[in-house]
Amino acid sequence: MKPIVAKFGGSSLADAAQFRKAAEIVRADADRRYIVASAPGKRDQSDVKVTDLLYRCYDLAAAGRDFAPVLAQIRARFAEIMAELSIDFPLDDELDAIAARLREAPERDFMASRGEYLNSKLLAAYLGFRFIDAADAVRFTTDGRFLAEGTNEALASALRGADYAVVPGFYGADDTGRVHTFTRGGSDVTGALVARAVNARLYENWTDVSGMLFTDPRIVPNPGTIDRISYRELRELSYMGASVLHEDAVFPVRAAGIPINIRNTNRPDDAGTMISHNPPAATERPVTGVAGRRGFTVLQVEMSLMNNEIGFGARLLNILAAHGVSFEHCPTGIDTMSVVMDSASFNACREAVLRQIELQLRPDHLSVEEGLALIAVVGHGMGGTRGVAARVFSAVAGAGVNIRMIDQGSSELNIIIGVDDSGYEAAIRAICAAF
Ligand code: ADP
Ligand code: ASP
Ligand code: MG
Numbered sequence: 001m002k003p004i005v006a007k008f009g010g011s012s013l014a015d016a017a018q019f020r021k022a023a024e025i026v027r028a029d030a031d032r033r034y035i036v037a038s039a040p041g042k043r044d045q046s047d048v049k050v051t052d053l054l055y056r057c058y059d060l061a062a063a064g065r066d067f068a069p070v071l072a073q074i075r076a077r078f079a080e081i082m083a084e085l086s087i088d089f090p091l092d093d094e095l096d097a098i099a100a101r102l103r104e105a106p107e108r109d110f111m112a113s114r115g116e117y118l119n120s121k122l123l124a125a126y127l128g129f130r131f132i133d134a135a136d137a138v139r140f141t142t143d144g145r146f147l148a149e150g151t152n153e154a155l156a157s158a159l160r161g162a163d164y165a166v167v168p169g170f171y172g173a174d175d176t177g178r179v180h181t182f183t184r185g186g187s188d189v190t191g192a193l194v195a196r197a198v199n200a201r202l203y204e205n206w207t208d209v210s211g212m213l214f215t216d217p218r219i220v221p222n223p224g225t226i227d228r229i230s231y232r233e234l235r236e237l238s239y240m241g242a243s244v245l246h247e248d249a250v251f252p253v254r255a256a257g258i259p260i261n262i263r264n265t266n267r268p269d270d271a272g273t274m275i276s277h278n279p280p281a282a283t284e285r286p287v288t289g290v291a292g293r294r295g296f297t298v299l300q301v302e303m304s305l306m307n308n309e310i311g312f313g314a315r316l317l318n319i320l321a322a323h324g325v326s327f328e329h330c331p332t333g334i335d336t337m338s339v340v341m342d343s344a345s346f347n348a349c350r351e352a353v354l355r356q357i358e359l360q361l362r363p364d365h366l367s368v369e370e371g372l373a374l375i376a377v378v379g380h381g382m383g384g385t386r387g388v389a390a391r392v393f394s395a396v397a398g399a400g401v402n403i404r405m406i407d408q409g410s411s412e413l414n415i416i417i418g419v420d421d422s423g424y425e426a427a428i429r430a431i432c433a434a435f
Pocket of ligand 3: 009185188243244245246
């Protein structure tokens with residue numbers, strides 16, 4: 001039988017009680033042979049993730065300040081798990097080595113990775129599984145780019161010799177042994193890489209909700225769970241802010257056709273969300289989920305007879321690209337072109353970009369508006385159903401929120417609308433009520 005890969009997120013391994021639940025889940029099915037672990041997450045709303053404590057340690061060390069009190073907090077988190085579960089592990093030696101690195105040559109990614117490293121060591125000891133270090137198998141270039149094929153080969157060969165193993169999530173290393181991490185939440189990506197490398201029959205992602213919810217539960221209480229969803233829909237929703245699964249975790253398993261099952265460690269009997277190639281039939285439901293993000297800026301360029309000028313759009317986008325700004329959407333009119341971008345990345349080079357646009361394009365009018373939120377209404381079912389867009393727009397209008405931008409992908413997989421930050425939550429609530 002092909003194995004199952006089970007990734008446990010931070011809240012699923014936040015303390016000894018959560019370790020017990022995770023171990024019970026692993027032991028319930030002998031096919032759960034490859035486990036990917038996150039660093040201990042929050043035990044309650046007011047808690048701090050170990051990864052955030054590690055970043056804090058690094059910041060203090062890099063500034064030449066005393067990091068010992070924060071390292072002591074980290075120590076306490078692991079010591080408590082070890083004591084309650086009677087795990088024998090040389091924690092003090094490991095932490096001494098980490099402290100020495102911090103004093104001598106602090107490295108941000110290395111520090112951040114220690115939460116996953118230590119937690120996986122503890123989990124491996126507790127389960128009686130082998131520990132396989134991601135630094136030996138998840139490959140990066142020296143400038144921090146992830147190497148998919150090299151990783152797949154290295155992981156497959158490292159795991160071939162292990163019947164039961166725990167692999168730490170979130171990080172890997174380059175040829176020189178220097179550690180690099182994925183972006184935040186990246187243990188989901190490691191789980192997908194391991195699933196691909198061992199040709200798993202299933203990638204289980206164990207977290208603190210019973211699957212992908214129709215929308216963000218912090219905006220709409222009890223939005224309902226999505227039972228089945230396609231890789232593409234999931235990617236759209238996670239990219240647009242449904243933060244339950246890292247947006248890049250889809251690729252390694254999608255190519256291999258390995259389904260992902262998002263499950264709840266605290267409610268292991270719930271079926272969760274199953275993600276695969278096969279979307280539900282269009283008649284079942286037109287909209288699969290709704291997600292959104294704040295913090296966008298619209299740059300609007302107006303010029304008479306823009307339509308006659310070949311290459312105008314390309315030049316505008318090139319100016320942005322030259323400053324490292326990527327654009328999210330680019331709705332155009334006859335004599336206008338708007339570009340929607342992430343506010344933080346635009347603000348980092350705002351003056352230089354505006355100067356270049358004035359200089360190179362000589363527009364009649366140039367304006368910048370901040371405070372835009374984007375909302376994505378996603379579902380394969382929209383393609384076969386008339387009136388979905390009308391329902392979205394009238395729901396938002398009914399909530400008294402003005403729509404500032406509309407973009408419907410040609411695949412009819414999503415409708416994206418832009419609204420004022422202040423109307424963001426009201427718009428999401430209204431759309432959810434309408435579907
Ligand atoms: P883990 O630590 O297990 O990786 P995360 O905190 O990364 O867990 O992801 C789970 C959280 O994602 C949930 O607790 C929930 O608050 C949040 N979330 C945001 N949008 C959604 C959504 N559409 N469906 C489910 N969870 C969501
Ligand atoms: N521990 C890392 C983070 O907090 C990675 C993860 O949890 O997936 O982002
Ligand atoms: Mg996560």
